[in-house]
Amino acid sequence: MASALQIxxxxxDPALLDLPWNLPLELWPDEHIAALPxxxxxxxxxxxxxxxxxxxxxxxxxxLARHEYELLRTLRRLDVPCVEPVAVITGRSADDGEPLxxxxxxxxxxxxxxxxxxxxxxxxxxxxxxxxxxxxxLLARLHLLGVFWGDVSLSNTLFRRDxxxxxxxxxxxxxGRLHEHGLSDGQREHDLEIGRVNIGGELLxxxxxxxxxxxxxPVEIADGIVTAYRNLWDELTLAETFPRxxxxxxxxxxxxxxxxxxxxxxxxxxQVEGGTQVRIQPKVVDAGHHSRRxxxxxxxxxxxxxxxxxxxxxxxxxxxxxxxxxxxxxxxHEWLSRVFEPVITxxxxxxxxxxxxxxxxxxxxxxxWYLSQAQGRDVPLAEALTSYIDGVLRHRRxxxxxxxxxxxxxxxxxxxxxxxEEDWRAKV
Numbered sequence: 057m058a059s060a061l062q063i064x065x066x067x068x069d070p071a072l073l074d075l076p077w078n079l080p081l082e083l084w085p086d087e088h089i090a091a092l093p094x095x096x097x098x099x100x101x102x103x104x105x106x107x108x109x110x111x112x113x114x115x116x117x118x119x120l121a122r123h124e125y126e127l128l129r130t131l132r133r134l135d136v137p138c139v140e141p142v143a144v145i146t147g148r149s150a151d152d153g154e155p156l157x158x159x160x161x162x163x164x165x166x167x168x169x170x171x172x173x174x175x176x177x178x179x180x181x182x183x184x185x186x187x188x189x190x191x192x193x194l195l196a197r198l199h200l201l202g203v204f205w206g207d208v209s210l211s212n213t214l215f216r217r218d219x220x221x222x223x224x225x226x227x228x229x230x231x232g233r234l235h236e237h238g239l240s241d242g243q244r245e246h247d248l249e250i251g252r253v254n255i256g257g258e259l260l261x262x263x264x265x266x267x268x269x270x271x272x273x274p275v276e277i278a279d280g281i282v283t284a285y286r287n288l289w290d291e292l293t294l295a296e297t298f299p300r301x302x303x304x305x306x307x308x309x310x311x312x313x314x315x316x317x318x319x320x321x322x323x324x325x326x327q328v329e330g331g332t333q334v335r336i337q338p339k340v341v342d343a344g345h346h347s348r349r350x351x352x353x354x355x356x357x358x359x360x361x362x363x364x365x366x367x368x369x370x371x372x373x374x375x376x377x378x379x380x381x382x383x384x385x386x387x388x389h390e391w392l393s394r395v396f397e398p399v400i401t402x403x404x405x406x407x408x409x410x411x412x413x414x415x416x417x418x419x420x421x422x423x424x425w426y427l428s429q430a431q432g433r434d435v436p437l438a439e440a441l442t443s444y445i446d447g448v449l450r451h452r453r454x455x456x457x458x459x460x461x462x463x464x465x466x467x468x469x470x471x472x473x474x475x476x477e478e479d480w481r482a483k484v
Contacts (some may be wrong), residue, residue, distance in 0.1 A: 064122070065143035065161075066129070071107045072161070073243070077148050080156060081115045083151035090166065103164060106338055110164035111142055115157040118146050118408070121231050124160055127229045134201055136225040137194060139165050139214070165225055167412045168214040172262075182269045186254060187215060188277055191225040195251060196292065198226070202238045206231030208251030210258050219360035219418040250277050292318060297328065297335045306334075314345050353388035356396070358414035365418045394439070402441060403449070410452045420444050 063072055076084055081100050090110045102466045103115045118122075121144045128141040140163040148156035191213055198205055203204040205226070212228040226232075234245075254276035259360055262268045291312065298305045306325065328335050346363035350356050358366060373379075373395060374387045399420060411419070422441035 060147050061145065061149075062147045063143050063145055064125070065240060068143065069106065072143060072145070075104065075106070075113075075155075077145055077159070078151055080150075081113060081159070090164075112139070112164055114160045114162075116230070117161060118144075118158040120144075121158045121160040124229045124232075127232050127234065128162070130234060131203070131226065131229065131232075134215070136201065136226065137205070137223060138164065138229065141239060162227075165214050165216070167415075168216045168225060170214060171210040171258075172267075181269055181277075184259070184268075184272055184277050185280060186222050187224075189252065189284050190215060190218075190222040190282045191207045191255075192281050194224040194226060195247065195285055196288045198232075198290065199239055199244050199289070201249070202235040204233045204235060204239055204243050205229075205247050205248065206233065208247055208413045209254035209256070211254075217415050219361035219365045219415065220294070221361050222395075223361075240360055244289075248282055251281050255281060291316065294334055297333050298456070300327070300334050302450070303334060318345060354387060354392045354396070356392070356414065362414040365421065368416060369417075369421060391437060396412060403445065407445065407449050416449070423448060459464055 061077055063110050065072075075088060075170050078353065081102055082103065084104070090105050092103040099114050101112055102112050104111050114121075125141045125144045128138055130244065131138045132140060139470050142161040142163050145159040145161065148159065150156060187210060191208070191210065194213065195205065195208060196371055207228060207230070210227070214225045214227050215222045219224075222319060240245075249415045256275055259268060259274035260275055263272070263274055268274070274432070296305065296309060327333065345356060345360075346367055350358055350363040352365055353370070354366075356363075356366065370391045371390045374382075374384075379387045379390075396417060399417055403416065410416075420437075420441060423444040424435055424437060427435045427443060
């Protein structure tokens with residue numbers, strides 16, 4: 057006799073019961089399927105409409121589904137960028153009683169794209185490098201928390217725009233393991249080597265299909281994750297020794313870590329060699345220094361680079377209005393209500409799915425800067441906004457839920473008034 061359908065979820069959505077769990081995922085009717093680009097997976101994965109949002113459904117074994125569900129919940133509690141686990145569906149069976157595979161359900165990450173959708177016709181060298189750099193940051197964050205990924209790759213990652221860079225989000229945690237006492241150097245190096253090999257293979261696959269720019273060397277890009285990761289890891293963890301007279305290096309180290317987006321939980325300082333040298337050993341907590349400050353001041357939840365850019369504008373607003381003596385929280389509220397929110401509200405409703413609000417504001421500031429340079433004057437924000445909406449935003453594809461094949465808008469140049477063509481999107 058077939059077992060009863062069971063839904064394991066922290067906050068179960070009754071709409072899950074309306075999905076055709078009695079059918080293999082490959083046979084689900086088109087009315088349930090969302091046409092979104094997806095990466096390569098060892099298991100069948102399909103995007104599905106659920107109420108007013110979209111979920112990803114993956115068929116796998118019950119053991120792997122439960123493991124991945126629990127690990128994703130743990131990673132979310134630790135503030136690691138990853139997809140949100142929704143439920144595990146067990147006890148599935150066809151109408152004839154034939155058992156069906158367990159399903160893992162995760163929520164679709166809005167405004168995110170798999171790496172294969174982040175190019176129009178060919179993947180450009182600077183884009184490939186930025187994707188690998190973002191993946192290196194994600195891997196370092198996982199390793200700081202003692203998480204061994206086990207299947208590091210571009211395919212197991214989603215990317216969101218983050219003010220000129222990309223932010224990487226873990227998608228597939230099936231092979232991941234959390235080690236409470238941290239990872240050994242050997243475990244970290246093994247994860248790094250897995251990533252290097254996988255990325256090289258993925259890029260070679262793109263190259264064979266004509267999807268790589270001629271200037272990209274797949275092995276060189278893949279090796280880049282090793283360099284990027286090790287440089288970041290050294291900055292985050294290595295002890296530093298310097299003469300006692302150069303104590304300014306302590307603040308410099310803290311500032312460098314903050315610029316990388318990491319906060320310091322504890323800073324161990326000890327005198328060595330008879331008191332003539334100082335040795336510092338930072339204990340770094342997870343990334344998100346600027347994101348947490350922006351959230352605290354304004355309630356805005358943004359990517360790390362987006363948050364840095366918005367905070368810079370907030371600081372400039374505070375300085376320009378001679379508000380330095382005012383409470384920071386008060387000025388932040390004023391900036392939010394007088395600058396940020398009016399910009400977002402002015403975006404036509406039919407264009408609000410193009411980019412997330414923080415990215416729109418960042419790109420508007422970029423657009424305003426280029427307009428000002430081209431025209432030799434300080435272009436007002438309202439004027440720049442009109443130009444940005446009509447000349448840029450209308451021509452972008454929606455990234456809230458990308459439908460259909462990717463377009464060329466990501467790297468298309470625009471013509472700025474009073475100047476020649478400026479390929480400014482390459483810097484966004």
